[in-house]
Amino acid sequence: MFLVYVPKNGITLFKIKLDNLGSSSHYEFSAYFLNVIKQKAGQGGEPNVIFELRASAAAGSLLAYIDVGKIPHSKTLTWLQRGFSFIVPKNPVELVVTIKITGENSVLAIDDIQLRTCSTNHPVSVPPVILLNQPTFCPILSWEPIGTTLTNTTMADFVPSGIFIDNHNIIYVNDPNNSQIQVWNGGETVPRSVKPISLRSSRGIFVAKNGDIYLDIGENNSRVDKWSNYLKSSVPVMSVKGTCYGLFVDRDDNVYCSLWNQHTVVKRSPYDRTYSGNSIAGNGTCGSKSTMLCFPSGIFVDTNFNLYVADYDNHRIQLFEPGRSDARTLVGNDILGDQSLNHPTDIKVDADGNLFIVDHGNHRIVRFGSDGLHCIIGCPDTNGTESHELNSPRGIAFDTRGNIFIFDSGNHRIQKFTLARNICISYNLPKICPNATWNQDGITVVNQTLIGNAGRGIFVDSNNTLYVAAHNKSQILILGENSVSPIGKNVSLTPYTDIFVSNESEIYYEGHNETGQIKKWLKNSNTSVSVASFPGNCYGLFIDHNNSLYCSINTQNIVVKMSLNDNTNTVVNVTGTGIRGSDLDQFSGPCGIFVDFDFTLYVADSGNNRIQSFQLGENNGTAIAGNGTPNNLELNYPTGVVLDADNNLFIADNNNSRIIRVIRDDYRCVVGCNPNETSTSDTLNDSYALRFDSHGNLFVADGFNHRIQKFTIAANSCGNSNKNR
Structure with missing residues (x-):
C-alpha cells in the first residue's frame, strides 16, 4: 500500500512499464484508492485521478488518457476501484501506464494495483470511446x-x-x-x-x-x-x-x-x-x-x-x-x-x-x-x-x-x-396509406379449442405479441409473433373483460371474484396484484401515456379513470351521466375505449350505434361515426374502436360482423364485407374487438366463431410498407 500526500500542483505518482503483452489482446489496469484525510475544510480534499497509457516511457505517443474523476473523502474507509481497459497495439515494445493525481490538501492511500487479461469469462466495463450522443426515442x-x-x-x-x-x-x-x-x-x-x-x-x-x-x-x-x-x-x-x-x-x-x-x-x-x-x-x-x-x-x-x-x-x-x-x-x-x-x-x-x-x-x-x-x-x-x-x-x-x-x-x-x-406506448399505431386493403381470407391464430366460447378481450403489444382473455378457460393466452402455440397464464376472468398490456409487459384485466376489481399480472412471475376497484364491470380498459387507467362501465353508462402513479386510488368520472340516453353526454352500454396522445377519449357507444369522442375536460362528446353515415355503412352495436397513426378510426361493427375504417367523412368496410360468402375464413360472427400489429395487420376477436382472426394487409395495396410511426 502507498500513502501519498497530494501537494498544491498535484503529483505524478509513478510510471509502470508493461512488458510481454499479447498483441491485440484486451487488458484491464486498475487500483484501489482511499481518501483518508481531509486537511483543510473547504479546500481541496477530493483529489482527481488520471491514467495515461503511452507507447514508451520517453516520447511514446499518447494512446489513452482516462480521467476517472474525483476520489471523495471517506468517513467509512471505503476503498474505490478505478481503472481502464485497453487493447494492445500491434507489435508493441513496451507500454507505460502513468498515474497522475491533482487536487491539494489531501492524503491518498493506493493499494492492489493490478493488470488483468480480459476474456469472455471476465467482462470489463469499458468507458465509452465515443462521446457522440445517440438518444433512444419512443415511437x-x-x-x-x-x-x-x-x-x-x-x-x-x-x-x-x-x-x-x-x-x-x-x-x-x-x-x-x-x-x-x-x-x-x-x-x-x-x-x-x-x-x-x-x-x-x-x-x-x-x-x-x-x-x-x-x-x-x-x-x-x-x-x-x-x-x-x-x-x-x-x-x-x-x-x-x-x-x-x-x-x-x-x-x-x-x-x-x-x-x-x-x-x-x-x-x-x-x-x-x-x-x-x-x-x-x-x-x-x-x-x-x-x-x-x-x-x-x-x-x-x-x-x-x-x-x-x-x-x-x-x-x-x-x-x-x-x-x-x-x-x-x-x-x-x-x-x-x-x-x-x-x-x-x-x-x-x-x-x-x-x-x-x-x-x-x-x-x-x-x-x-x-x-x-x-x-x-x-x-x-x-x-x-x-x-x-x-x-x-x-x-x-x-x-x-x-x-x-x-x-x-x-x-x-x-x-x-x-x-x-x-x-413510449405498448400498443401499435401503424401508419397506413389511404388506399390500403386487407386480405379477406383471415388466418385463425387462436381457435375454439384454446379459447373456449366467445373470447373477447385481445391486445397486441409493440413486439407483436398477442394476448387473449380466454375467460371460458380461465386463462390469458400469450402468443409471440413467430410462435405457433400460445402459453397460458391461469387467471379467473370476467366474461366481458378487456385486456391491456403496459410498457413493462404487465397485464391488466378484470378478475372474476369481485366486480370492478382490476388486477395486474406481474412480468416474469406467477402472481397478480390488485391495482384498482371500479364501481362496475369494465367492458373497456385503457392506460394513457400519463399512466391513468380508464374503465368503461357498461351497465352504469359511464367512463371512469384512476391514476396509477399514486396510492390514493381515487376514481374520477371522465364522462357519462350514469343514465342511459342518447344525448351527447350520455351512453347506452359503452364498450371499447381508446385514448390518444392529446387525451381525447373515444368510446364505442354500443346501444346508440355510434362512436363518441370527448376532448380532455369536456363532458359533451361528438358523434364521429354512426347514425346515418355515408355509403350506407350504418353501425349496429359497435363494441371496439382503435386509431392508426393518422388518427383514422377502425371500428368493430359488432352486429354487422365487420370492421369499418373511417377517414374523415369516408367510411369503408375493410374486413367481413361480404356477409353472404360461405367461406369461414373471410366472414365474422360478432366482431367484438380489434387490434393492430406493427405491420398494420388486423387481429379481430370473432366472438361467436370462438376464435381470433388475423387479416394481413395486402402487400401491393400501398407504394410503401405500413409500419408503426
Missing part, C-alpha cells in the same frame, strides 16, 4: 417547430462549419473564419474559445472520449490534427488529399474522413505505421454506381463499424458494411418514390438505428426508420430566416436529452430545436 416523437438561436452573426465574423455535442452536453463549433473552436458548456450563453492552429477552410470536427478534438485542416495543410485537451497542443493523426467534409472516430479510435473532391472516404487505424488513410468507400471517381460516391459529405460509423455516407450529388444515403466496397442505398435517389432527398450533407443514427438526415437542398431535417421518411424540422421545405425556417443546413447533432442542434449554414447560425414529445 411517438416530435420537436418544437420554433428554434432558438445558440449564436449568430452578432459574433464577429462567425461562420460555423461544423458542430459536435458530447455526452456532457458540451457544444463544440468549428469557427474557421476566426480560426477557433467555440465551446459552450451546459447552459452557457457565451462560449470560450480554443485556438489549436490555423483552421482556415476547416470543416469536420469530432471529439473523443478524453476530450481530444479531431479537426480537419485538409485544404490548407493536407491533414487531420488532434488537439489534446490535456496537453494543450496538436499532433497530426492522418494525412489527407483535401477537405474532410465529414470526420468520425469510431470506438477503436480509427479515424474516418470523407474527401469531398476525391469522392471517397478514407480510414486510418491508430496502429498504422503511415499517416495516410486507406480508401474504404468510393473509388475516387464521381459516379452513381454502388461502388461510387459523388462529393461525399457527412459520415457516421456505428458500433458494428457500418459506415453511413451522405452522398451529396447522388442525393442519397449509402451504407457500406465492413469490408465491402459496394454500398446499399437506404434513402434517396428515388428509392422511396416521391420522398427524395436533395443534396444531403449530414447523417446521424440514433440508438435504434433510425437515420436523421440533413436534407440540405430542401432546407429541412428528415427522419428515416421502419415507418418511412418523415420531415421533422423545416417543414414545409422552404428556406428562410425565421426561427422555424432553415436555409441550406449542413450539420446536425443531438444533446443527451434528444434536442437537435442544426448548423444552419445559409443563416450563419446554430439553431436548437427542443424535443417536444417522446411518448
Whole structure:
C-alpha cells in the first residue's frame, strides 16, 4: 500500500512499464484508492485521478488518457476501484501506464494495483470511446417547430462549419473564419474559445472520449490534427488529399474522413505505421454506381463499424458494411418514390438505428426508420430566416436529452430545436396509406379449442405479441409473433373483460371474484396484484401515456379513470351521466375505449350505434361515426374502436360482423364485407374487438366463431410498407 500526500500542483505518482503483452489482446489496469484525510475544510480534499497509457516511457505517443474523476473523502474507509481497459497495439515494445493525481490538501492511500487479461469469462466495463450522443426515442416523437438561436452573426465574423455535442452536453463549433473552436458548456450563453492552429477552410470536427478534438485542416495543410485537451497542443493523426467534409472516430479510435473532391472516404487505424488513410468507400471517381460516391459529405460509423455516407450529388444515403466496397442505398435517389432527398450533407443514427438526415437542398431535417421518411424540422421545405425556417443546413447533432442542434449554414447560425414529445406506448399505431386493403381470407391464430366460447378481450403489444382473455378457460393466452402455440397464464376472468398490456409487459384485466376489481399480472412471475376497484364491470380498459387507467362501465353508462402513479386510488368520472340516453353526454352500454396522445377519449357507444369522442375536460362528446353515415355503412352495436397513426378510426361493427375504417367523412368496410360468402375464413360472427400489429395487420376477436382472426394487409395495396410511426 502507498500513502501519498497530494501537494498544491498535484503529483505524478509513478510510471509502470508493461512488458510481454499479447498483441491485440484486451487488458484491464486498475487500483484501489482511499481518501483518508481531509486537511483543510473547504479546500481541496477530493483529489482527481488520471491514467495515461503511452507507447514508451520517453516520447511514446499518447494512446489513452482516462480521467476517472474525483476520489471523495471517506468517513467509512471505503476503498474505490478505478481503472481502464485497453487493447494492445500491434507489435508493441513496451507500454507505460502513468498515474497522475491533482487536487491539494489531501492524503491518498493506493493499494492492489493490478493488470488483468480480459476474456469472455471476465467482462470489463469499458468507458465509452465515443462521446457522440445517440438518444433512444419512443415511437411517438416530435420537436418544437420554433428554434432558438445558440449564436449568430452578432459574433464577429462567425461562420460555423461544423458542430459536435458530447455526452456532457458540451457544444463544440468549428469557427474557421476566426480560426477557433467555440465551446459552450451546459447552459452557457457565451462560449470560450480554443485556438489549436490555423483552421482556415476547416470543416469536420469530432471529439473523443478524453476530450481530444479531431479537426480537419485538409485544404490548407493536407491533414487531420488532434488537439489534446490535456496537453494543450496538436499532433497530426492522418494525412489527407483535401477537405474532410465529414470526420468520425469510431470506438477503436480509427479515424474516418470523407474527401469531398476525391469522392471517397478514407480510414486510418491508430496502429498504422503511415499517416495516410486507406480508401474504404468510393473509388475516387464521381459516379452513381454502388461502388461510387459523388462529393461525399457527412459520415457516421456505428458500433458494428457500418459506415453511413451522405452522398451529396447522388442525393442519397449509402451504407457500406465492413469490408465491402459496394454500398446499399437506404434513402434517396428515388428509392422511396416521391420522398427524395436533395443534396444531403449530414447523417446521424440514433440508438435504434433510425437515420436523421440533413436534407440540405430542401432546407429541412428528415427522419428515416421502419415507418418511412418523415420531415421533422423545416417543414414545409422552404428556406428562410425565421426561427422555424432553415436555409441550406449542413450539420446536425443531438444533446443527451434528444434536442437537435442544426448548423444552419445559409443563416450563419446554430439553431436548437427542443424535443417536444417522446411518448413510449405498448400498443401499435401503424401508419397506413389511404388506399390500403386487407386480405379477406383471415388466418385463425387462436381457435375454439384454446379459447373456449366467445373470447373477447385481445391486445397486441409493440413486439407483436398477442394476448387473449380466454375467460371460458380461465386463462390469458400469450402468443409471440413467430410462435405457433400460445402459453397460458391461469387467471379467473370476467366474461366481458378487456385486456391491456403496459410498457413493462404487465397485464391488466378484470378478475372474476369481485366486480370492478382490476388486477395486474406481474412480468416474469406467477402472481397478480390488485391495482384498482371500479364501481362496475369494465367492458373497456385503457392506460394513457400519463399512466391513468380508464374503465368503461357498461351497465352504469359511464367512463371512469384512476391514476396509477399514486396510492390514493381515487376514481374520477371522465364522462357519462350514469343514465342511459342518447344525448351527447350520455351512453347506452359503452364498450371499447381508446385514448390518444392529446387525451381525447373515444368510446364505442354500443346501444346508440355510434362512436363518441370527448376532448380532455369536456363532458359533451361528438358523434364521429354512426347514425346515418355515408355509403350506407350504418353501425349496429359497435363494441371496439382503435386509431392508426393518422388518427383514422377502425371500428368493430359488432352486429354487422365487420370492421369499418373511417377517414374523415369516408367510411369503408375493410374486413367481413361480404356477409353472404360461405367461406369461414373471410366472414365474422360478432366482431367484438380489434387490434393492430406493427405491420398494420388486423387481429379481430370473432366472438361467436370462438376464435381470433388475423387479416394481413395486402402487400401491393400501398407504394410503401405500413409500419408503426
